[in-house]
Structure formats: C-alpha cells, structure tokens
Amino acid sequence: MSGPNTEYDPVAVTPLKTEEVEAARDAALAAIAAASDLEELKAVRLEHAGDRSALALANREIGALPPQARKEAGQKIGQARGAVNQALTARQEVLEAEHEAQMLVVEAVDVTLPTDRVAYGARHPLTTGAELIADVFVAMGWEVAEGPLIEAEWLNFDALNLGPDHPARTMQDTFWTEPAEDHRVLRTHTSPVQARTMLTREAPIYVVCPGRVFRTDEYDATHSPMFHQVEGLAIDEGLSMAHLKGTLDHFASQMFGEGISTRFRPSYFPFTEPSAEVDLVCFVCRGVDPESCRTCRGEGWIEWGGCGIVNPRVLRACGVDSERFTGFAFGMGIDRSLMFRTGLSDLRTLFEGDVRFTSAFGSEL
Template identity: 75%
Template structure:
C-alpha cells in the first residue's frame, strides 16, 4: 500500500507561490481600476473571476497539493479572490452612479424651450364602436337609455327573473357593496336599465342601453372584471323573434359590412323565453374554404359568437308592470369590447384598458 505524498517538487507549484498569486491579484485589481464604464467592468469581471481566469485555475490546483501545503496556499488564493470581488463591487457602485448621472444630464428636457405643436390625442376604439352602435339604433328610431353602475339587487336580479338561488348572485360572480344587508351591487349587465325603463315608461318601448358592467372575472387577454355592454329592448304589440333577427342583422351589416350572415343557436336566459345565442359568419374569411382553415379571427370555426338574445319573458314584463297578455318584446346583449376587438383585429383585451394613447392612435380618429 502506498503512503501519502509527503514530498513534492516546489517547482511544479510555482503558479501557486506567494509572488505569482500576488501578481494575479494585482493584474485583476489594475484591470478593474482601469474600467471606465460598465461594459469594460463586465469584461474585467469575466477575465479575472470567470471559470478560465488565472485565479480560478489556481484555485483548482489546490486539491492536487499535499495536505501540508493546501491550507497556506488555499488562504493565499482565497484572500486574493476576495480582494478582487470586493474591488469589483466597489467599482460597480462607482460606475453605476456615474452612468445614472450621465443619463440624467443627457435625458434632461428643457421645459423652457418654445414649442409650436401639441401631440394629438386619440378617441378610444371602445368609444367609437359604442357610438357607431348607438348611431345605428338611433337611425332606426330607438332611444338611448342609461342608468347607474351601482344598482339595487332587485333591479339587477329579481326584476329580470333571476331567482334567489341563481349562481350569478354569488360572490364568485358579483361584486357586492358593504354592508351586505343594503342589497346593492355593481351591475353585472346593463339589463337593470331595461327594467328601469319599463317601470317608468309605457309601451311602445324601443331603447338601447350601453354602459360599463362588472363581474368577478380574471384580468387576462379575453376577460376583464370591468367591461362594456350594449343591450337593446323592444316592447310593443306583435313583437316576435323575426323582428329581433332583422334588427340585429341590420346592426351587424352597419358595423362589419354588407353580406354578414347570422345564425341562432338555442340557449337559456332567465329573462328571455325563447332564448338564443347569436353567431355571425367570420367577416374575414366569410367561412369559406380554404381561407377558414388558417383564419386567425375565427380560429377555423367560420363563425364568431356575439352574445345572447331572445323574446322577453312574460314574468319580466309582469314584474315591471306591463300587461304581458297585450305586449311582447325582445332583448339582446352584446359585449362592446369584444365587438371592438373583432372590428379592429385586436388580440389582447388588456390593451384596451391600459390608457396608452399610442394604442388608441393606431385606430384613427373616427367620428
């Protein structure tokens, strides 16, 4: 059995000698001191503390030394590396401060200089889309109706045939104000405006109700806890689903151009019976092959979902004091934000609410 190596040739470990380690340390400190900017300091850091730097290579050689030489050599190399690290940190602080000072001087704006122009603002795409929609219905003889965003529970739910155990009333769907016994919510749709209209007017009623609504949705590319809706209500004698279909087809043609086909899919809403989900054919690919397969707007479906609609439930008419035996009506509700995204091919709903004028400017100054 071989014994420990107690003899070694000092010539073979000359790179780990006191003079050589001191030279490596001084070279590193000199390079750090001569760094005049952060880029030069970064290069000095890589040259003198990186894996292939002289001190790093010297540190690897310590393990090959005999036991009696390792402690002294390890302390020597460790002290040198510590001094280099400390010098780097101090020089980093100095250069960062100088860089910040230079940036403040270079970026300073002389607010006393004369100016002859003002950057133009921009109308928000949700605003222009909402106004265009309202113009369509006003041209048809309808009226604009508005109401408060903080609404009574009865108007937001009960008057619209949403029972006490309806899941929309839970904290997971609705923002309730405090104290809870006041039964006041942030409206979850603009339908309370329809209820207020029926309570204060006598038929015939033709109103469209735009506005902000609130639900406890996540804030992501397609959802927001605050968004915008436009709802319509007609109450008159002899109103049917045919009148609903014709009104919505006219609205979509005005917004997306002629030739937009639509379809109804059976659905359920407490305040309408019968109820339907309305889709329109994709206004980009028109649902035709082969364009539909690669269409980003409809994602290959050929159809785009818009929102819910239907014939007003007689219970809603009765709750609002209207004779359901004599009058009938229809109602619909669509998301303005969603329609603006379709109209302008916007991919992320969050861009609509960040308030950046550069985003709004891209959509022009439509009036």
Template identity: 65%
Template sequence: MSGPNTSYDPVEVSALDPAAIDEAVSAALTAIAAAGSLGELKAVRTEHAGDKSALALANREIGALPPTAKAEAGKRVGQARGRVGQALKERQAELEDERDQRILIDEAVDMSLVPRRAPMGHRHPIELMGTRIADIMVGMGWEIAEGPEIEAEWFNFDALNFDIDHPARQMQDTFYVDPPSAGLVLRTHTSPVQARAMLERGAPLYVGCIGRVFRTDELDATHMPAFHQVEGLAVDEGITMANLKGTLDRLASELFGEGITTRLRPSYFPFTEPSAEMDLRCFVCRGTDPDCRACSGTGWIEWGGCGMVNQNVLRACGIDTDRFSGFAFGMGVDRALMFRTGVADMREMIEGDVRFDAQFGLEI
C-alpha cells in the same frame, strides 16, 4: 455771526482735490467702458454718477467754500461730471444698439418653417365603438337610455327573473357593495336599464343601453372584471323572433360590412324565453377558410345572447303581457372592437398607452 472764511483754500478739502477728481473720472470712464450690458451700465451709473458717488460728494462740498473759491471748484467738478455723463450716454447708445441687433438675430422667425404641432388627443376606441353603435340604433329609430352603475339588487336580478339561489347572485360572480345586506351591487349587465325603462315609460318601447358592467372575472386576454355592454329592448304589439333576427342582421352589417349575417343557437337566460346565442358570420373568411384564425374554421363567431323577453320580466315591470311582447339582445362592446379591429388582447384596451388609442384616430 461770523462772516465767511475768505482765506479758505479749496485744495485742503479732499473731495475737491484736483487729483481726487481726476481719479474719480478715470475710475468712472474705465467702469463705463467695461460695462457689457445695460444692466451693468445701470450699476456703473449708480456707483459713479449717483447721489453717493465721489463726484456728487465733491459737488456738495462746493457750497461750503468761500465765494472766491466756488467758481474754480465748480468749474472743475462740473467738467468732470460732464465727461462722465457724456461717456454714460455714448455707452448707453452702444449697448442699446447691440441689444437691438442681437434681438433681430435671436428672435428671428423663419416663416418658411413648418410649425411644430402639439399631438392631438384621441377618444378611447371603446368609447368610439359605443358611440358608433348608438348612432346605428338611433338611425333605426331607437332611443338610448342610461342607468346607474351601482344598482339595486332588485333591478339587477329580481326584476329580470333571477331566482334567489341563482349562481350569478353569489359573491364569487358579483361585486356587492358593503354591507351586502344593503342590497346594492355593481351591475353585472346593462339589463337593469331595460327594467327601469319599462317601469318609467311603459310600452311600446325601443331602447338601447351602452355602459360599463362588472363581474368577478380574472383579467386575461379575453376577460376583464370591468367591461362594456350594449343591450337592446323592443316591446310592442306583435313582436316576434323574426323582428329580433332582422334587427341583429342590420346591426351586424352596419358594424362589420355588408354580407355579415347572424345565426341563432338555442340557449338559456333567465330574462328571455325562448333564448339564443347570437353568432356572426365570420367577417374575415366569410366561412370559406378552414384555417381562419378568427373563427377557427367554423365560419361563425360568437357575439352575444338574445331572445324574447320573459313574460315574468314584463309583468314585474308593469307591462300587459296579453297585449305586448318584446325581444332583447346584448353583446360586448369590447368584443365588438376586437372583431372590428383585430385587437388580440383585451388588456391593451385598458393599459392607458396613448399609442394604442392613436392608431384608431377619430373613427374606427
């Protein structure tokens, strides 16, 4: 094995040439000074002080030099790398200080400012009205019952004394679920819940039902194909029309204020006998203004239907008609909302405009 080349001149190694080292140092210092962020400085560090930088390659060449040349070359490269390392350290400190100062400004929080709050959601006013009516009925000692919206034709019509040829059973008035022979309909009123309640619980019974119903009405300012009803059913011993009148007066006064009374006008419904239309004393003019727009000067506003439960209905639902009698009433929740708030067009209730809901807040 041959010995080391003692006559090797380190100047002949291009990486160790003093001019090349000075040039590498100069390029590194220029790049360090130009770095405007910590990310840019990191890239400069990799390029000018990393394992593949010019100074790192020069440092690796020292090992190939003869002993007499290593000291001088090592000193030259070490001083160059030290200058670059010191410059990197100083620029690192400067950029970190600038970053910290910028954070203090950019992320400053003014504790005196009123925070921006996300707008609150609102329950739909129809739901609020239904809840209010349910609370009134529960306060009177009644229960709230529920039933399916897709109902058997028997519960929707037959149990309620609708003849087989009654107009309400025709497709121009009722939505039938395909195939029509299945005997399923979208319930046209909430009365099927009353029939179910009598079959399940028997008598005595005091229940109310609030829910959505469906009819083939054209959508306009006062009609909707899908709307909401509230119905009440009382079955007990000795029930009379006087009990019905007192219940309606109480419900009206709770919803529309003291002094609001009801009036009953003779009418006809298959499931009640005798039957009546239920009117409210006008809550705007109290019957004193002949030019009142709410009641057209009549002093009364039509609200719903009511009557004594037809004995055929009681018998169909297993109630002993020799012992029990009952009354029932029903009115539109959507119409009650119109009366209470002055909404002129029912379509506003279903358009989904949050501005409509927001004006009622959390209570109506």
C-alpha cells in the same frame, strides 16, 4: 460716282468713345463689388446690365455706324459687357454662399431644448365604438337609455327573473357593496336599464343601452373585471323572433360590413324565453373557406352575444301587460365587437391607457 465715306470716325459718337465705354464698365464693376446682399445686386444688375443701362444703349449705336467701323466698336462694347456679366456671376455666387451660411445660423434649432408643443389628443375607441352602435339604432328610430353603475339588487336580479338562489348572486360572480343590508351591487349587465325603462315608460319601447358592467372575472387577454356591454330592448304588439333576427342582421352589417349575417343557436337565459346564442358569419373568410381561416378556426361562425323573446315574468314584474305586448332583447360585448373590427388580440390593450394605442384611432372609429 462717289465712294464710301472712309473718313467717318466712330470715336466722334459719344456713347462709343473709348473713355465713355471704360467709364461705364468701371462704374458697373464698382457697383457690383459694393453690393452687400442679393437684393442690392439685383438692383445693380438692372442699372448696369439691363436694357436701359449705358452699355446696352451704346450697343444700340453700333448699327448706325458704317460697316468698316462696326467691328472695332462691337469688340469694344462686347468686352465691356462681358466683363460686367462675369463680375455679376462671380459676385452672385459669393453672396448666395454668404446668404446660405447666414440662414444656417439664424434658423438653427437646438433640438435638445424642451418642446412646448402639445400632442393632439384622441378619443378612446371604446367611447367612439359605443357611439357608433348608438348611432346605428338611433337611425332605426330607437332611443339610447342609461342607468347607474351601482344598482339595486332587485333591478339587477329579481326583476330579470334571476331568483334568490341563482349562482350569479354569489360573491364569486358579483361585486357587492357595503353595507350588505343595502342590497346594492356593481351592475353585472346593462339589463337593469331595460327594467328601469319598462318601469318608467309606456309601451311601445325601443331602447339600446350601452355601458360599463362589472363581474369578478380574472384579468387576462380575453377577460376583465370591468368591461362594456350593449343591450337592446323592444316591447310592442306582435314582436317575434323574426323581428329580432332582422334587427341583429342589420346591426351586424353596419358593424362589420355588408353581407355579414347572423344565426341563432338554442340557449337559456332567465330573462328571455325562448333564448338563443347569436353567431356572426366569419367576417374574414365569410364562411367560404373556414378550414384555412385563423379567425373562426374552421367554424365559419363567431360567437357574438345572446338574445331571445322577453320572458313574460319579466314583463309582469316591470308592469307591462304580457297578454298584449311581447318583446325581444339582445346583448353583446362592446369590447369584443371592437376587437373584431380592429383585429385586437388582447383585451387588456383597451384598458392600459397607452396613448400610443388611442392616438392611432384619432377622433373617430
């Protein structure tokens, strides 16, 4: 029996020749050293260390050698591939450091330069608040009515049963325009819009009137000479205080959350009879623990506005048949309602024009 072939010379296999392995290694090391950026190094890695590289193909030839020749060939190829991989790692670290340093220069931002960015604007919460209130009533089938800020004395007072001797007509309560013989005022409430509506429309009437009003009040945390009101007027056959109560309960729940109800306290207004003050159940303690509530201060209720059945004199003055139709009206401050909803403690915040305040509300309330 013949023995193993001991005369086989692995040098005779071209890819495994020492000079060929060294040439492949040297070519790879030269290409690695010449790579100027990470993209070039990636291409060098594929060419000289990938599955189709000269050293990888030579490594495959080791399996065809006889056992006694594999060790020497394996060491030779392994050392060459190890040198190439070590060079790749070192070169990559250098190129990554250079890339990061370059990016710091290229993408540097001078924070001292003036910016050309324009901040996003925001709608004033009084505007969005008035629209929210209008939406509540439009959803109920009502209409939104508007009127001028400078109003005729007759519409602002006489048509609403505020006689010539009523104290609201004095200079201490009302802004009068010049000349005095024009008998015009900055409207003290939005009720003139209700009078205009009754004069120009046929009953039934269901309108809500949000807008600015003016009174000679001091400017402080709870008062302003210019503020915002919303008033509602319903004229139809058979309307009563029960319809008024249901309307205001729905309005309150839409503004302040489910479970918020109202109560009436007897009061007096020249344009309504009977009349009532409207209170909200405290939207913080819900009337459950008023003694410890800082919002309602132990009352369990918060004053909201005024309301009542439209005085027949007002109906007749505006051309409405008071024998056939009845109506109800209500009014409250939009500013006050907004303070309730947002927790504002100072009314002046609404009028100071600070963009940091309005920006917090965004485009909706």
